[in-house]
Amino acid sequence: MAEKARMLVELRESVQHTYAKSIQMRPTNTQRAFTKHQKxxxxxxxxxxxxxxxxxxxxxxxxxxxxxxxxxxxxxAVTALLKLTEYDEDERKRKNLEDHGSDSLL
Numbered sequence: 001m002a003e004k005a006r007m008l009v010e011l012r013e014s015v016q017h018t019y020a021k022s023i024q025m026r027p028t029n030t031q032r033a034f035t036k037h038q039k040x041x042x043x044x045x046x047x048x049x050x051x052x053x054x055x056x057x058x059x060x061x062x063x064x065x066x067x068x069x070x071x072x073x074x075x076x077a078v079t080a081l082l083k084l085t086e087y088d089e090d091e092r093k094r095k096n097l098e099d100h101g102s103d104s105l106l
């Protein structure tokens with residue numbers, strides 16, 4: 001049982017680490033846009049029977065079903081991880097100057 005609990009904690013920590021890293025790398029305009037949507041979600045929660053600041057999977061699912069008619073087919077953590085991987089790869093290429101001087105004469 002302890003092994004299962006430890007694995008669940010590791011899984012959740014992994015997802016939280018991905019989210020924290022994506023928030024740090026998020027551009028200013030994206031943060032501004034997300035703040036508006038987060039406020040919209042908190043306002044929506046205030047009018048429901050559910051606790052306002054406790055976000056559960058079921059509550060978020062209901063919100064997306066009622067508000068967002070075109071949700072992403074991917075799990076949010078997967079999408080965030082793919083963006084981070086792409087960002088890290090682009091950063092590595094910039095540092096190594098891979099985008100400079102290809103097919104040029106030396």
